[in-house]
Amino acid sequence: MSRAERLSPVHLALDHIIKINELWRAIVASEEMKEKNLEGFVRRAxxxxxLLAASGLVPSVTFFLSKIIDKDNPDEALRLLVEYLTAEDEDKAKEIMNKMRSEAEALNALKEDAGKKESxxxxxxxxxxxxxxxxxxxAVGIKVQLSDEERFVHEVATFLRGLQEGRKEALVLERLLLEYSSELKNLAxxxxxxxWGAKGEG
Structure with a gap:
């Protein structure tokens, strides 16, 4: 993905919703999961x-991070999901998807999180x-280094702390993320x- 594409909230939201749908169809939308859907994702979107407009960039992200700590092995599931969505090409995305399907704990976490319950x-x-x-x-020149596979949430928190400590780019990121999340909300x-067989409202 080019720098221009990474800086386009609409392009990124489209890319992500397509990948999320492909992942959903591949690992969740099976016969035994017919009672599940992505209604919870739609609600979050x-x-x-x-929330971002009211509380700002870092607090809004940490709020969502706090909501996944009770999931089984959230570090691994979240890390693989982020790797999948940020994959540069289709082959890499398929490779990560296959890895998700073989990682039982991460796969179960994603399945359990697919539904319409409030949690x-x-x-x-x-x-x-x-x-x-x-x-x-x-895209704006902030290096992202998240190499510790065992402590992904901790690495994310460290990255967010850097954003919180006076980076002028944080304001640009907040604007881009607001545009992205607004577009993702519409797409979801x-x-x-x-x-997905989920409700768009409610």
Missing amino acids: RQYPS EGYLWFTGALLAALFAFSE AAYAGAV
Whole structure:
């Protein structure tokens, strides 16, 4: 993905919703999961833009991070989801998707987070949120280094602390993330009833 594409909130939201749908179809939307859908993700997508506008970049992201700590092995599931969404090409994305399907704990976490309960959807949406934040950060010249596979959430927190400590780029990132999340909200609502069998409202 080019720098211009990474700086386009609309392009990134389209890329992510397509990848999320492909992942959903590959690992979750099976016969035994027919009672599941991505209604929780749709709800989170609807919730986030106003939260970002009200609380700011870092607090809005940490709020969503706090909601996934009770998931089974959230570090691994979140790391793989972010890697999948930030994959530079289709082959790499498929490679990561296959890895997800073989990682039982990460796979179960994603399956358990796919549904319409009030507690669901945070893992899927936080993955998209972080993938967008990292893409925008790289595009404006902020190096993203998240190499510790065992402590992914900790590495994310360290990255966010850097943003909080007076980086002028944080204001640019906040604007880009607001545009991205607003577009993702619209796309999630469109996919909800037409593709996922979820409710677009509620």
